[in-house]
Amino acid sequence: MTTENIETLPDPERMIEGLRDTGYKFNTAIADIIDNSIAAKATYVDLQIVMDIRDNIRVSIADNGEGMDRAGILNAMTYGSQRRSDPSSLGKFGLGLKTASTAFSRVLSVVSRPSGSAPALQATWDLGHVAKHGWHVQLTDEVDPEALDHLNQIAPAHSGTVVLWTRVDRLIKPYAQPGGNAAQNALNKIVKSLRDHVGMVFQRFLDPDDTRAANVEIRINDEKVHGWDPFCTGVADKVGDQTVDLETPEGRKAHFIFRAYILPRKEEFETDHAFKKSRLGNEAQGMYIYRENRLIQEATWLGMYTKEPHGSLLRVEFSFTHELDEVFDIDFKKSQISLNEDLWIALRDQFLTAPRREANKRYRQGRKAETGKKAQGAHDSSNRTIAAKEGALDNTTISEPDPKTGAAELTNAQGSFRIKINFGTAQRPGEVHVQTVDSLDDGALFEPTIIDGHKAVRINTSHPYYGKVYIPNLAQGVTVQGMDSLLWGLCLAELSTVSESTADHFEQMRYEVSRILRKLVEDLPDPELDDVAG
Known part of the structure; x- marks a missing residue:
């Protein structure tokens, strides 16, 4: 040969x-x-x-x-x-x-x-x-x-x-x-x-x-050129800081650094300049990967998660030195790394779990407060419309609640009996038929209530249906009135037909409707609150 x-x-x-x-x-x-x-x-x-x-x-x-x-x-x-x-x-x-x-x-x-x-x-x-x-x-x-x-x-x-x-x-x-x-x-x-x-x-x-x-x-x-700090370390909260030891193919010891930061919400920045400098937004969330103090890959979850608004406050530092080039399979453009399956799973299921949970919680807290602000006054036209028709539609009476038991006597076509129902007062002038609140028992979307003697509906602004369906349409008065009228009508119908034997069934139905609506809207996008008229 x-x-x-x-x-x-x-x-x-x-x-x-x-x-x-x-x-x-x-x-x-x-x-x-x-x-x-x-x-x-x-x-x-x-x-x-x-x-x-x-x-x-x-x-x-x-x-x-x-x-x-x-x-x-x-x-x-x-x-x-x-x-x-x-x-x-x-x-x-x-x-x-x-x-x-x-x-x-x-x-x-x-x-x-x-x-x-x-x-x-x-x-x-x-x-x-x-x-x-x-x-x-x-x-x-x-x-x-x-x-x-x-x-x-x-x-x-x-x-x-x-x-x-x-x-x-x-x-x-x-x-x-x-x-x-x-x-x-x-x-x-x-x-x-x-x-x-x-x-x-x-x-x-x-x-x-x-x-x-x-x-x-x-x-x-x-x-x-001025440096840009993606972690806003002067104002962000560090919620994770770990040094992780690894072994190189040659058997030497090396390590990478993992630090997680949660940025303030928009309203928590002291100035507009600081907020704009943060570049806060959905696309900027993720890991920022550094080799020898030089950023090689930014705002990535390496396929672990999709970018969705609930994680927009979280940014993670991932730093390593040249000793781990082969371990992380760095490409010749020094623009990305590849992790082995064990480390990838560990990052996803261990290192990032707590920071993601906390970032999600803080995002929702801010979202909840901002949604409540947007809801102020958005239902005024609904209250006026319902007030004009209330007398012709309401055929029930209800007494003041017993101060000891909290129960009130309701009289409708089924007869007279005692029920438990929330009594409240208007938070704004004329807000006696549709009232927004930031929470309801068991996360329900709505419930019947009595406000200043009027049959009313309380709507939960923390429910995903409100955030994803109501909020984008707050500037559309007819749409909001239509949805409000539907919920108020359901509550009035409940009070008109409920009896002692069916009260629990109506309550259960509201919770079930709320659960179904939560599932139906979970894939809808969260609207940008800055773009919503409030």
């Missing part, structure tokens, strides 16, 4: 064009470039993303890090470059610089110098050049003058590096009239999104008071 070792090199053009489609998003790509700057111990990173009058975009990322000599720059431009000496480096697989850059540009250049006195060198991957001449990077000491100016501004007489993207063809769509506002507006939105993303991903590096990571200043188009 003959065995040959034959080297089969990939077609340069097909390979380098294919690597453009690795799934990078612009924000993720730029974050990968910043990773390299931080790995090079930069304290200042400056991004310039500009467009000329022909809509040509130029992205220049300069830092004052350690810089590279000839061997270093060639290694950096190699696909699958040599491992860094520091295993905790944010740059991990030796692919990010190239794949992130060419995902959006057809020409990637790196300009670098190892010291302030050394000449700068430039290495370039030009996809067109590769297609014509093969798998060759272009190296020159004749560097791009604008890139050199950028380097000198950020790292004067100092080592540093500039990553330059030109012929950017995958960032914004082409516009029929170059130089117009449409393309610039599109780019402005992209830059704003990037600024928010960088502030979130590198928050621990950007916050000078955070001692977990080295301090780095980052500017985008001359505007300083």
